Structures are given as structure tokens and as C-alpha cells.
Amino acid sequence: MTQPQVNPTPWIEGRFEENMVLTTVEQAINWARQSSIWPMTFGLACCAIEMMAAGASRYDLDRFGAGAFRATPRQADLMIVAGTVTYKMASRVRRLYNLMPDPKYVIAMGACTTGGGPYFKWGYHVVKGVDLVVPVDVYVPGCPPRPESLLEGLMRIQDKIQGQRIAKRTGSVGKVDDELPVPHHSGYVVSPVADGSLVFDHQKVQS
């Protein structure tokens, strides 16, 4: 005995259930961003070896969509400061950070970048933490940190991206005053050359 079909289900019913995801634009953008963090190639010292190991096949940074190390700040979202930052390098770090497009993130990798590390006391040439030069999002301690630690730091960056909101900005809109110094590449914030005389060797013009 067969039951009569009184109200058959329409042919379209259930066809898209498995394929359609309803979400908000905010979440979609954040998901896209956190799945394609492109870091900048920025190895300064021994931490860079661990960073390279994290990018290689065993630890595989590409699982997180962060395997595309870019050699230019214009294409990078994340600056992994891996290694000792000297005063001479600090102005370059800051300059590269300023060249990166928004939104941009910084991981301070290793003891030297988080707070001077072994150079804290007697290292006359080492910046006592890269957060004195650029705003840091995630600190990864260790000397050097294991690749797992760096991956953990990357996941914390992803958490941070996930929590971002798209909202209209209220109040004053415009550039915020930098609380951190922007050193000139010659070391000066403001050019000291007032009377036209050259101060540094690289300012000489080869004739």
C-alpha cells in the first residue's frame, strides 16, 4: 500500500543547503584577511633562521595563508621583526613600517626585539625593544623562539584580525600624531644641514 503524495517538496528545496553560507560582510572580510597574511621578509639576526624554518615544509607557515614572504613592504601585511634591532637599523625599520599599506601588523620575534634581550645591559647599540620604534601587536618571546611559537604568534594575529569591526569613524578623522619618532635614514629627525654643508659621507655627490 502506497501513501498518496499530497504535497510533494519542490525540486529546489534542499539543493543549496550544503553550499550556502550566510554571514556578514565584516566576518567575510576578516576571514579573507586573516587567511592571507603576507609577511615581509625581514630577518635581522638568528631569529630569521627560525622564521625560515617556520616557512619551510616541516612547519609550513602556508597552512595559515601566510607563506608568501614578500620582499617589498608595499605588498606585505605583517612585519615579523626577527632579530636584533640596532639604532642604526631602527630608522630603516620605522621607514619600512611606514611604507606598508594598512591594515598592518607587527610581530616582535625573539628576546632582542621584545626588550633588548641579552643586549639590554651592555649593548650600547641595541634598541631596547622594537616597540620603541614601531607599534607591536604580538610579542613572541624566546631566544630564538621555536617555529611553533611563531605559529602561535601568527594565530594571535589572526585572532586580532577576527575581532576587527567595520564601523564609521566618529569624531576627528585624519592622521593621528605619531607618538613614536620617525628617524631620518641619516639618523636625524630633522635635517641638520642648514648652511648647505654636507654632514654625512653618503650625501657626497660622485663627480
Place this chain on the structure above:
Amino acid sequence: MRGPGFLEQLETALPGSVAGSRLDALDPWIEIEPSRLVDVCRWLREKSEVRFDALECITAIDWFEPDSKKAAKATWQPHTELVYHLWSTASRVSIVLKVKLPRWKGDVPGQLPEVGSVTGVWRGANWHEREVYDLSGVWFTGHPDLRRILCPEDWEGHPLRKDYEQPLEYHGIRGR
């Protein structure tokens, strides 16, 4: 070469240039009068029977005034010492030259001690001397391009001197 004969040859060729020596040490060394350093180096490279054609390194040692508790046992007066390691690739022998300089020229703090540059003898001495100038503060007269090599060009002081004080601030970056 490792005998008094070599020293006598040097003394004959350039009288008054040797201030002291110890040739039975593991690294035999000769102390040279600062004013004769370039002449001695040129003689060692070009005239002596063992041609020292390679300058391996230049070292500067800051013998600072000893701590007051240790002053009684101290065997030195404050001075800056330069050590030159030479090597002869043909004869496979090495020798060490030492030069004693005052910590400051004329004992006026801030006036760097001066010694002749050996860049004209070994071209490789160029960067070695720049490094010594940068970190230990020795002025090499006759150097073609004596400027800092490691520290930024506007750095103040010479960091490997014992009385060096770390900067509290460098162009807006807090020091400590």
C-alpha cells in the same frame, strides 16, 4: 727568524725603533715606538728576509686606570695598546707588533691618541683601522678615509673604551 738575529737586523736597519720584545713567547712580539711604526711595517713587508705580506688583524686594548682596590697590585699605567698580527704567506711565520699609546693625546680627555696609518703598506688595513677608530678611538694619521664603519656616523664616543657611557637617548629612541 725567531731569534735575536731578526731583532738585530731590525735594530740595524731602523735604529731606535724597538722599545721592547719577547721572542720566546708562543706568539713572539716586538714593541715598536709609535713614531716608527709605519717605517717598521714597511721594512717588515718589503726589506726583511721574511716578507710579512699579510696583516691579519689590528687590535686595540684599553688599559684603563685600575679600580682603587686593585690599584696596589696593578702592573700597568693607563694606556691604549695596539696589537698588529702579521703573517708571511711564503715563509709561513707570524709575528706580533705592539704599540703603546697614551689613552688621550697629551692626557687631555677627548683628544684621540694618534699613530701613523699602515694603509699604505697593506691596503687591507683600511677597514681595520676604521673599526679601531670607531670602537676604541685611535686616530690614524695618513688614513685616506678615516670615518666610522660600524656605528652611525653621528655616534658620540667610542664604545669599547672602558670609560664609555651609553647614550640615554638616540634621536628620539629611548636608550634604557
